[in-house]
Amino acid sequence: MGTTNKKSDVLIIIPAYNEAENIENIIDEITTGYPQYDYVVVNDGSSDGTAKILKKRGYNHINCPINLGIGGAIQTGYRYAKEKDYRIAVQIDGDGQHDPAYIEEIITPIIEGKADYVIGSRFVNKEGFQSSVTRRMGIKFLSGLITVLCFHKVKDVTSGFRAVNKFFIDVFADNYPIDYPEPEAIMDAVMRRKRILELPVIMRERETGKSSINFKRSIYYMIKVTLDIIVCRISYGIRR
Amino acid sequence: MNQIIPTRLTIVLIVAIVSYFIIILSLLKHRKLNMKYTLLWLFTGVVFLVLVLHPMILVYFLRLCGITGTMNGLFILLIGFLIMLVLSLTSIASRQAGRITKLIQTQGLLEKRVRELEEKLEEK
Numbered sequence: 001m002g003t004t005n006k007k008s009d010v011l012i013i014i015p016a017y018n019e020a021e022n023i024e025n026i027i028d029e030i031t032t033g034y035p036q037y038d039y040v041v042v043n044d045g046s047s048d049g050t051a052k053i054l055k056k057r058g059y060n061h062i063n064c065p066i067n068l069g070i071g072g073a074i075q076t077g078y079r080y081a082k083e084k085d086y087r088i089a090v091q092i093d094g095d096g097q098h099d100p101a102y103i104e105e106i107i108t109p110i111i112e113g114k115a116d117y118v119i120g121s122r123f124v125n126k127e128g129f130q131s132s133v134t135r136r137m138g139i140k141f142l143s144g145l146i147t148v149l150c151f152h153k154v155k156d157v158t159s160g161f162r163a164v165n166k167f168f169i170d171v172f173a174d175n176y177p178i179d180y181p182e183p184e185a186i187m188d189a190v191m192r193r194k195r196i197l198e199l200p201v202i203m204r205e206r207e208t209g210k211s212s213i214n215f216k217r218s219i220y221y222m223i224k225v226t227l228d229i230i231v232c233r234i235s236y237g238i239r240r
Numbered sequence: 241m242n243q244i245i246p247t248r249l250t251i252v253l254i255v256a257i258v259s260y261f262i263i264i265l266s267l268l269k270h271r272k273l274n275m276k277y278t279l280l281w282l283f284t285g286v287v288f289l290v291l292v293l294h295p296m297i298l299v300y301f302l303r304l305c306g307i308t309g310t311m312n313g314l315f316i317l318l319i320g321f322l323i324m325l326v327l328s329l330t331s332i333a334s335r336q337a338g339r340i341t342k343l344i345q346t347q348g349l350l351e352k353r354v355r356e357l358e359e360k361l362e363e364k
Contacts, residue, residue: 042348066346068341076345083349178341 011086012039013077017093018048039137063162071181082173090163098161102201106163116194120161120201149233157183165202191236193211253292276314
C-alpha cells in the first residue's frame, strides 16, 4: 500500500490521464504479478475520478494538479525516479496496452550493461496488436525520417513501452519533450551516442477508453512530430 | 522646406507617440507591466519618435530597401515591429509554459510527500 520505501532499483512509471476504468487492472497486475518492482502512477490532472481510485486503493501515486500532457506526466515520473535515486526506470502506458510480463525482458540488457535505452517494439516480430494501417504508415515514415537523419534504425518509434538507465533518468528529469514525446526522446538518445536496443513485445489492444490520438489529430501529430524531429536533429548539430 | 510628412500629421504623430509612452509608463508605475518585457515596446516608441522628428532617416532607409512611398514604408516598418513583438510574446509564452510545467510537477511531487507524511502521522 502507498509505500514510499524503496524496495527495488527499478521504478515503473505509469502516466494516467482519465484512466479510471483501466488503472486498477494494470496496477493490480503489476503489484500481484511483479511485486519485485516499484511503481508510481502519475495522475496527469484527470477529471474522471482517477485520483479517487488511486487514493482509495492506496496506490503509490503523484497527482499533477493540472493536465500536463503525456510528456510532462512522464517527466514527473522521471523526476521522482531521480529524487529517489532509482537505477532503472520503465515507462508503460496506463491503458493496459503494455503487458508487464515483458518488463523483465526489457530491463535485462540495462542490468547487464548492454544498453542504455530499451524500446519495447511491436514491429520486431510483428506479433500482437499492430495498430491500424494508417498509423503503421505514419510510424514507418517517422522511423524512416529518424534513420535518414541520424543513421539509426528504430522500428517502433511511437512505442511508449521503454526502459532507461540512470543516465537517461537524469537527462529526462531535466528535459523531456513535451507533447508527443516518444520519437523525439529516441532522437535524444541516438544523438547522445547511447546504446539503444529494440526488443520485441506483444502489445494488447487497449481495454477501454479512447486513444489520445484521434483521426483529426493525427495530421497535427505527424506535422508536429516531423518538425520536432528535424529541429531536434538540427539543434544537436554535426557532432555525433 | 520640402516636407516629407505634413506639419499637421507630424503633430498628430508626436501626440500619439507621447500618449503611447504615458500609457506604458502608467502601466509600469502600477506594476501591470514587467520592465523586462516592456523594453521592446519602449524601443519601438523611441524609433518611431526619431523617425517622426527626422523623416529623412526613414526616407533614406526606405530608398535603401527599395520601398517606394513614405507612408507605405512606414506601414511596412510598423508591421515588421509588430511581428517582432508578437514573436517575442510567443517566446515568452513558451518559456512560461515550460516553467509552469516544472512547477506543476514539483507541486505534484511535494503533494505526494505531504500526503505520505500525513498518513504516517495518522498511523502513529
